[in-house]
Amino acid sequence: xxxxxxxxxxxxxxxxxxxxxxxxxxxxxxxxxxxxxxxxxxxxxxxxxxxxxxxxxxxxxxxxxxxxxxxxxxxxxxxxxxxxxxxxxxxxxxxxxxxxxxxxxxxxxxxxxxxxxxxxxxxxxxxxxxxxxxxxxxxxxxxxxxxxxxxxxxxxxxxxxxxxxxx
Amino acid sequence: xxxxxxxxxxxxxxxxxxxxxxxxxxxxxxxxxxxxxxxxxxxxxxxxxxxxxxxxxxxxxxxxxxxxxxxxxxxxxxxxxxxxxxxxxxxxxxxxxxxxxxxxxxxxxxxxxxxxxxxxxxxxxxxxxxxxxxxxxxxxxxxxxxxxxxxxxxxxxxxxxxxxxxxxxxxxxxxxxxxxxxxxxxxxxxxxxxxxxxxxxxxxxxxxxxxxxxxxxxxxxxxxxxxxxxxxxxxxxxxxxxxxxxxxxxxxxxxxxxxxxxxxxxxxxxxxxxxxxxxxxxxxxxxxxxxxxxxxxxxxxxxxxxxxxxxxxxxxxxxxxxxxxxxxxxxxxxxxxxxxxxxxxxxxxxxxxxxxxxxxxxxxxxxxxxxxxxxxxxxxxxxxxxxxxxxxxxxxxxxxxxxxxxxxxxxxxxxxxxxxxxxxxxxxxxxxxxxxxxxxxxxxxxxxxxxxxxxxxxxxxxxxxxxxxxxxxxxxxxxxxxxxxxxxxx
Numbered sequence: 001x002x003x004x005x006x007x008x009x010x011x012x013x014x015x016x017x018x019x020x021x022x023x024x025x026x027x028x029x030x031x032x033x034x035x036x037x038x039x040x041x042x043x044x045x046x047x048x049x050x051x052x053x054x055x056x057x058x059x060x061x062x063x064x065x066x067x068x069x070x071x072x073x074x075x076x077x078x079x080x081x082x083x084x085x086x087x088x089x090x091x092x093x094x095x096x097x098x099x100x101x102x103x104x105x106x107x108x109x110x111x112x113x114x115x116x117x118x119x120x121x122x123x124x125x126x127x128x129x130x131x132x133x134x135x136x137x138x139x140x141x142x143x144x145x146x147x148x149x150x151x152x153x154x155x156x157x158x159x160x161x162x163x164x165x166x167x
Numbered sequence: 168x169x170x171x172x173x174x175x176x177x178x179x180x181x182x183x184x185x186x187x188x189x190x191x192x193x194x195x196x197x198x199x200x201x202x203x204x205x206x207x208x209x210x211x212x213x214x215x216x217x218x219x220x221x222x223x224x225x226x227x228x229x230x231x232x233x234x235x236x237x238x239x240x241x242x243x244x245x246x247x248x249x250x251x252x253x254x255x256x257x258x259x260x261x262x263x264x265x266x267x268x269x270x271x272x273x274x275x276x277x278x279x280x281x282x283x284x285x286x287x288x289x290x291x292x293x294x295x296x297x298x299x300x301x302x303x304x305x306x307x308x309x310x311x312x313x314x315x316x317x318x319x320x321x322x323x324x325x326x327x328x329x330x331x332x333x334x335x336x337x338x339x340x341x342x343x344x345x346x347x348x349x350x351x352x353x354x355x356x357x358x359x360x361x362x363x364x365x366x367x368x369x370x371x372x373x374x375x376x377x378x379x380x381x382x383x384x385x386x387x388x389x390x391x392x393x394x395x396x397x398x399x400x401x402x403x404x405x406x407x408x409x410x411x412x413x414x415x416x417x418x419x420x421x422x423x424x425x426x427x428x429x430x431x432x433x434x435x436x437x438x439x440x441x442x443x444x445x446x447x448x449x450x451x452x453x454x455x456x457x458x459x460x461x462x463x464x465x466x467x468x469x470x471x472x473x474x475x476x477x478x479x480x481x482x483x484x485x486x487x488x489x490x491x492x493x494x495x496x497x498x499x500x501x502x503x504x505x506x507x508x509x510x511x512x513x514x515x516x517x518x519x520x521x522x523x524x525x526x527x528x529x530x531x532x533x534x535x536x537x538x539x540x541x542x543x544x545x546x547x548x549x550x551x552x553x554x555x556x557x558x559x560x561x562x563x564x565x566x567x568x569x570x571x572x573x574x575x576x577x578x579x580x581x582x583x584x585x586x587x588x589x590x591x592x593x594x595x596x597x598x599x600x601x602x603x604x605x606x607x608x609x610x611x612x613x614x615x616x617x618x619x620x621x622x623x624x625x626x627x628x629x630x631x632x633x634x635x636x637x638x639x640x641x642x643x644x645x646x647x648x649x650x651x652x653x654x655x656x657x
Contacts, residue, residue: 062336066303066314067322074364099306110304118307122315152482 017132034138039083073123234273235558241341242554249547261536262345272327277559296323345540397507401468412477468587469561485523
């Protein structure tokens with residue numbers, strides 16, 4: 001997973017301009033009080049600071065909830081943005097997500113594939129879902145990204161902003 | 168050969184705990200303990216912070232019942248600044264009703280989570296069903312229409328919270344002496360009438376009734392199991408109003424016995440005169456008890472079952488919940504109910520009660536009042552306060568002291584799960600005796616029976632010890648010498 005350009009080509013439908021519509025959702029997951037766990041929200045901050053996708057629904061939450069299945073059922077296209085501690089991700093990774101009931105539920109957390117599977121089964125609809133994960137390194141009770149995580153965020157935003165609109 | 172069974176950690180509760188069951192040579196239970204082995208120490212690290220930060224910081228103990236922590240802390244700040252109940256000051260009507268609205272919204276949302284996401288799957292699939300089936304995702308596959316309704320119900324509760332606190336988790340509404348905003352007519356009408364993607368108030372009440380019916384149906388089919396599962400004695404405690412009826416936001420702490428005779432009733436500001444806390448080296452969670460009765464006789468149960476045991480009535484304004492309460496009381500001929508799984512019955516009743524209370528509040532024009540904050544008089548500063556609310560899991564107490572500069576010098580939190588510590592241990596013992604005693608093999612179903620007993624209390628070990636996280640279930644069996652005999656994991 002050390003070639004972001006490769007994943008960006010695979011996910012070429014994620015041109016940000018494709019999200020500039022009320023039927024699209026960009027969802028930052030994380031906790032800014034836990035250092036690099038704030039990467040998902042920092043991506044949303046960047047979007048807003050650049051006035052990108054002003055017509056899309058933008059949201060920030062600490063974690064996913066089952067009712068997010070209802071939320072995404074009303075959308076045609078969803079981009080989740082989250083931090084990752086996976087060392088296989090050098091800076092960031094963008095991928096298309098498929099529904100899967102992985103039984104990961106607790107009252108505090110649920111996976112994106114399970115949210116999608118719930119959406120499909122309960123609401124009979126399924127949007128196109130992509131996940132952008134950005135590599136983080138520190139997760140203590142402290143505000144602010146580490147310098148390396150910030151570099152990764154900048155790399156992600158720079159390259160995602162450059163994705164051409166799909167035909 | 169004596170044996171020790173360890174369930175570590177218990178799954179699908181908030182936080183991290185483990186259970187050990189000690190067996191003798193004949194596999195009879197000789198002892199059982201619920202251990203709470205993690206620690207975060209909110210009471211310590213809040214010291215030195217400005218007093219007004221406490222309700223904001225301490226609500227982050229939990230992502231489920233943060234409103235309760237926020238409101239208990241807010242009541243402390245009212246006291247500290249000289250506009251609280253400790254000085255005999257009554258809160259402004261709008262401020263109190265806005266706080267109550269957020270409180271009831273959280274109770275509805277929290278109970279819906281516990282009941283539908285964790286307990287209903289167990290009722291529908293059975294406690295012996297594989298773990299991957301008996302959770303809400305199993306329910307998605309078996310009954311998607313029910314889950315769709317549950318999602319809508321919880322979402323509506325979250326919208327109540329968002330209306331009051333500004334966001335669905337860890338928002339801020341209460342400030343010393345009041346609240347920072349009221350509820351507009353547009354916000355009120357949205358919750359009452361619903362909109363595309365949001366239930367109406369009438370639908371919420373309809374769905375809450377359906378949730379209660381699920382319990383009735385399950386109870387009808389499995390009466391022996393539900394009634395016979397861990398019937399354990401305990402006193403029952405709840406906040407009550409002047410009529411002796413439950414008040415989730417404010418009142419005196421009433422403790423009743425099996426006959427519903429009042430054992431003690433206290434102004435919660437005096438709790439230290441009545442309660443002591445025992446400690447054990449095997450758990451970070453303390454064991455509160457009434458000093459006068461001692462630890463064995465003076466331990467209390469709190470939460471839904473305790474509240475429906477204590478309250479005499481819900482009054483006329485919530486007729487559906489009142490009818491459900493009467494049915495509950497009649498089941499035990501008016502005596503206190505000690506059947507652990509009836510906690511789920513009580514929780515379903517309280518979902519309905521919360522919904523009706525919210526409807527009553529939303530129709531109250533005081534929510535649109537403009538007087539939001541009571542300003543303290545000169546020299547009103549007291550520097551100390553106690554705040555108690557009925558959190559979804561039971562009676563929650565915050566107690567802070569602050570110096571003249573406003574820095575917090577001490578904090579004591581007695582959360583519902585801590586109050587329930589002794590009765591949860593009794594439940595574990597009872598279930599272990601019933602399900603594990605005499606069995607040669609430790610099965611998933613037997614392990615889960617212990618979890619079901621604990622989960623009925625919907626314990627928040629994160630709150631009780633301020634721990635976080637969940638892990639897979641590991642069961643280990645040790646002989647008397649400490650050697651590992653058997654181990655299971657999932």
